[in-house]
Amino acid sequence: MIKVDSLTRTYGSYVAVDDISFECKPGTVTGFLGPNGAGKSTTMRVMVGLTPPTHGQVTIGGRHYIDIPNPGRYVGVLLDASAQHAGRSGRETLMLGAIAMGLPTSRVDEMLQLVSLTPAEAKRRVGNYSLGMKQRLGIAHALLGDPQVLILDEPANGLDPAGIRWMRGLLKAYADRGGTVLLSSHLLHEVEQIADEMILIGRGKIVAQGDRQSLLAQSGPESTLVTSLDNAALANALSAKGYHPVPAGDGIRVDCAPVEVGRVALEAGSVLSDLRSGSAGLEDLFLELTSDTQREGIN
Known part of the structure; x- marks a missing residue:
C-alpha cells in the first residue's frame, strides 16, 4: 500500500x-x-x-x-x-x-x-x-x-x-x-x-x-441522446412517462438513463437509430475541475 x-x-x-x-x-x-x-x-x-x-x-x-x-x-x-x-x-x-x-x-x-x-x-x-x-x-x-x-x-x-x-x-x-x-x-x-x-x-x-462512477456522479444528472425514425412520436411517449425531452441536433435529449429511454421506445414501438449517454464525461469533469490550470481557455 x-x-x-x-x-x-x-x-x-x-x-x-x-x-x-x-x-x-x-x-x-x-x-x-x-x-x-x-x-x-x-x-x-x-x-x-x-x-x-x-x-x-x-x-x-x-x-x-x-x-x-x-x-x-x-x-x-x-x-x-x-x-x-x-x-x-x-x-x-x-x-x-x-x-x-x-x-x-x-x-x-x-x-x-x-x-x-x-x-x-x-x-x-x-x-x-x-x-x-x-x-x-x-x-x-x-x-x-x-x-x-x-x-x-x-x-x-x-x-x-x-x-x-x-x-x-x-x-x-x-x-x-x-x-x-x-x-x-x-x-x-x-x-x-x-x-x-x-x-x-x-x-x-x-x-x-x-x-469512475462516483466521479461521474459529480458531473450532474444523467442524460441521454436518442434519435429515432419518428422523433416526435418518441418525444410524446417520453413525455407521457413523465420525462422532459428536448430537441438536440437530429435527435432528442432527455434527463434519464439510456436504459429508461430504450424501455420507453420498446413499449412505444419506436425504431431507434442512435442511443447513447449525453452526460458529461470524465474529460469534461477533469477540464472543469482543473480549468484554472489549463493554458488554453475552456469554453
Missing part, C-alpha cells in the same frame, strides 16, 4: 504540492491525473526519496522508501524513461539492475521478452532507442525485481496504440495478482480504461478522487 499523508512540497514561495492525502491499495490501479505542472511528478519523487517533503510524509508498505532494504525488490519505479544511460545497451541496463538487486541473470531475458524487446534491440545502445522502446525498457526495469508496488510516471508517452493496449493489459494483470499500481498521466482517456481509482490534481491540490 502507498499512503500519502498531508504531503506538502514548496520551492521558496512556490507550492508544488499542497497538503494532499490519499492511499493506493493492493490489487488496484490508481490513476494520478492532472495537467502538466499539477504536482504529479513532484509527489512521485517524494515517494521514492528523490525529493524531501516540506511537510507530511509518504510511506510504502508502512515504511519510507529509504528504509526499505533492497527497494527494487519491493517497489518498481519509472519516473523518466529518457533518464537511462545512453551508452549502455538495453540488456546491459537490465543486467546491472539484476546484479544490484541480487537477481539471477535469467530474469533479464524474462523481462526483455515480457516487454517485447527483441534480442537485436536489446543489444542496441539506449541512446539509439525510440521513446517507445525506452518506455518498454523502463517498464522492464521497474518489474525486474518482481515488486509488490509499481510507481509509474507517464509510462504511455511514446507508445503507439498497440503498445498502450499492451501496457494496459500488463498493469491490469499485475494488479489482479495483488500488486499496487500508481499510474500518473495527463491522458485521462487512457487511464480511465484501466484505473480502479482516480485522483485528480490541479495546482498541487486534489480536486476530486474516487472510482
Whole structure:
C-alpha cells in the first residue's frame, strides 16, 4: 500500500504540492491525473526519496522508501524513461539492475521478452532507442525485481496504440495478482480504461478522487441522446412517462438513463437509430475541475 499523508512540497514561495492525502491499495490501479505542472511528478519523487517533503510524509508498505532494504525488490519505479544511460545497451541496463538487486541473470531475458524487446534491440545502445522502446525498457526495469508496488510516471508517452493496449493489459494483470499500481498521466482517456481509482490534481491540490462512477456522479444528472425514425412520436411517449425531452441536433435529449429511454421506445414501438449517454464525461469533469490550470481557455 502507498499512503500519502498531508504531503506538502514548496520551492521558496512556490507550492508544488499542497497538503494532499490519499492511499493506493493492493490489487488496484490508481490513476494520478492532472495537467502538466499539477504536482504529479513532484509527489512521485517524494515517494521514492528523490525529493524531501516540506511537510507530511509518504510511506510504502508502512515504511519510507529509504528504509526499505533492497527497494527494487519491493517497489518498481519509472519516473523518466529518457533518464537511462545512453551508452549502455538495453540488456546491459537490465543486467546491472539484476546484479544490484541480487537477481539471477535469467530474469533479464524474462523481462526483455515480457516487454517485447527483441534480442537485436536489446543489444542496441539506449541512446539509439525510440521513446517507445525506452518506455518498454523502463517498464522492464521497474518489474525486474518482481515488486509488490509499481510507481509509474507517464509510462504511455511514446507508445503507439498497440503498445498502450499492451501496457494496459500488463498493469491490469499485475494488479489482479495483488500488486499496487500508481499510474500518473495527463491522458485521462487512457487511464480511465484501466484505473480502479482516480485522483485528480490541479495546482498541487486534489480536486476530486474516487472510482469512475462516483466521479461521474459529480458531473450532474444523467442524460441521454436518442434519435429515432419518428422523433416526435418518441418525444410524446417520453413525455407521457413523465420525462422532459428536448430537441438536440437530429435527435432528442432527455434527463434519464439510456436504459429508461430504450424501455420507453420498446413499449412505444419506436425504431431507434442512435442511443447513447449525453452526460458529461470524465474529460469534461477533469477540464472543469482543473480549468484554472489549463493554458488554453475552456469554453
